[in-house]
Amino acid sequence: MLSLLKKKKKPEEAAAAAAPQVPSWHPNFRNFGQLPDIKVVRTAFFVNGVAVFIALCISVFLGNREYELHSLRSQIAAYDVQIARDTAESEKAKALFKKFQEQEKRVYDVDAYMKSKPVVSEILLRLGETRPKNIALESIEIRAPETTPPTAPSIVLRAAVRGASDLASGEASAYVDVLKNDAVLGPKIDGPPEVTSSSRDVATGRLKIEITIHLKPLGKPPAAKKK
Amino acid sequence: MSISNEQLVAFIKKNPIGVGCGVLSLALAGAAYYRADLIPAASAEMDQKGALSDRLAANLKYGKDLPEQMQQFTEDNKAINSRLVSAADILANNQYFYNLETVTSTKIGQTQITTVAQARAAKGNFVPINFNLNVTGTYPQLLDFLGRLENGLHFARVLNSRVSKAVGAAATANPDLLTMTLSVDLLGQP
Numbered sequence: 159m160l161s162l163l164k165k166k167k168k169p170e171e172a173a174a175a176a177a178p179q180v181p182s183w184h185p186n187f188r189n190f191g192q193l194p195d196i197k198v199v200r201t202a203f204f205v206n207g208v209a210v211f212i213a214l215c216i217s218v219f220l221g222n223r224e225y226e227l228h229s230l231r232s233q234i235a236a237y238d239v240q241i242a243r244d245t246a247e248s249e250k251a252k253a254l255f256k257k258f259q260e261q262e263k264r265v266y267d268v269d270a271y272m273k274s275k276p277v278v279s280e281i282l283l284r285l286g287e288t289r290p291k292n293i294a295l296e297s298i299e300i301r302a303p304e305t306t307p308p309t310a311p312s313i314v315l316r317a318a319v320r321g322a323s324d325l326a327s328g329e330a331s332a333y334v335d336v337l338k339n340d341a342v343l344g345p346k347i348d349g350p351p352e353v354t355s356s357s358r359d360v361a362t363g364r365l366k367i368e369i370t371i372h373l374k375p376l377g378k379p380p381a382a383k384k385k
Numbered sequence: 386m387s388i389s390n391e392q393l394v395a396f397i398k399k400n401p402i403g404v405g406c407g408v409l410s411l412a413l414a415g416a417a418y419y420r421a422d423l424i425p426a427a428s429a430e431m432d433q434k435g436a437l438s439d440r441l442a443a444n445l446k447y448g449k450d451l452p453e454q455m456q457q458f459t460e461d462n463k464a465i466n467s468r469l470v471s472a473a474d475i476l477a478n479n480q481y482f483y484n485l486e487t488v489t490s491t492k493i494g495q496t497q498i499t500t501v502a503q504a505r506a507a508k509g510n511f512v513p514i515n516f517n518l519n520v521t522g523t524y525p526q527l528l529d530f531l532g533r534l535e536n537g538l539h540f541a542r543v544l545n546s547r548v549s550k551a552v553g554a555a556a557t558a559n560p561d562l563l564t565m566t567l568s569v570d571l572l573g574q575p
Contacts, residue, residue: 202400202403205400205403206400206402206403206406209402209403209405209406209407209410210402210406212406212410213406213407213409213410213413216409216410216413216414216417217409217413219413219417220413220416220417223417223420223424224420226424227420227423227424227427230424230427230428230430230431231427233431233435234427234430234431234434237431237434237435237437237438238434240438240441240442241434241437241438241441244438244441244442244444244445245441247441247444247445247448248440248441248444248445248448250448251444251445251447251448251451252444252448254448254451254452254455255444255448255451257455258451258454258455258458261455261458261459261461261462262458263510264462264465264510264511265458265461265462265465267509267510267511268465268511268540268572271511271513271540271542271572272540272542274542275542275543275544276543277535278531278535278543278546278567279528279531279532279534279535282527282528282531282546282548283528286524286528296549296550297547297548297549297550298546298547298548298549299545299546299547299548300543300545300546300547301545302542302543302544302545303544303545303568304513304544
């Protein structure tokens with residue numbers, strides 16, 4: 159009875175039903191661009207997030223630069239105000255300083271001039287004070303000529319030593335040591351004094367000596383240039 | 386593949402945030418690019434003006450005491466000027482040495498070596514006026530003469546000096562007499 163109630167299949171359906179059960183294939187005509195995004199978190203969210211993040215980064219970067227530029231311009235404006243305020247006074251100070259330098263140079267020139275040569279009175283006085291009893295100074299020559307390049311000053315002493323020649327030589331050597339170690343002359347002397355000549359005076363029998371003392375170079379002379 | 390205006394509008398309407406941010410980013414990047422040179426330029430200008438401002442401030446700071454110091458140097462220079470000799474004032478120069486001669490009881494002979502023309506030809510603030518002196522006296526008198534010369538009214542420096550026993554009739558009468566020959570510069574003005 160039930161078999162009678164069954165709808166009889168058409169011949170095509172029967173053929174399809176009889177066909178092997180394999181996955182059906184069909185062309186995919188879906189337009190994904192128009193279909194809604196059904197992911198849990200939509201792609202647009204990430205895209206928008208990245209776009210907003212980039213825009214914010216650039217905004218912050220640009221804002222920071224603009225702020226920096228604004229600060230620089232403010233600082234420049236402040237400097238402009240300072241410059242405008244100080245320029246006149248500074249120019250006055252510069253003009254005064256130029257005059258000051260001229261005045262100062264004159265004073266230093268005089269100072270250099272006075273220190274450019276040895277003080278002869280001081281040397282002569284000290285030579286007189288340190289002279290041993292048996293030595294007679296016949297001449298004292300102090301040379302500090304103006305030369306180019308400058309030369310160090312020197313002292314040439316010519317003396318006669320009293321007494322026997324063997325003792326006189328010792329006295330002369332002792333005198334050289336006295337000169338070298340003298341508290342006043344010693345610091346001015348450049349190198350040990352040299353006995354540049356020594357001979358016996360036939361007439362008197364005295365030993366005649368010549369002592370050369372090189373003095374340390376002194377300060378520069380004043381800047382008086384000749385045409 | 387071209388996009389129609391409708392498609393573009395539709396795309397914008399569909400992604401307003403992304404498109405807006407993209408456009409904004411592009412605009413900001415463009416602005417950053419076009420204004421990129423402003424900061425280095427402003428920085429350089431600031432450095433330059435800062436240096437100038439600092440220099441001006443330093444000028445004012447160090448110039449604060451300048452008038453007083455200037456006054457001091459001006460007075461010093463007045464004193465210096467009053468102690469200078471002039472090559473042209475031959476009589477006054479002679480008088481100076483004769484005064485020393487009188488005060489120290491020595492006998493001097495002198496010659497002014499630097500001529501007026503040489504002194505005028507010199508450049509600079511000062512010119513040394515050279516004299517040759519021949520001084521006769523005892524050792525203490527010569528020391529007195531030298532001391533007064535080197536520490537006297539005029540700025541003097543001795544270039545060469547030679548002290549030896551005097552010769553002649555006076556020396557025979559007084560064996561203590563010495564002769565001192567000097568080459569002396571007195572500081573003068575051109």
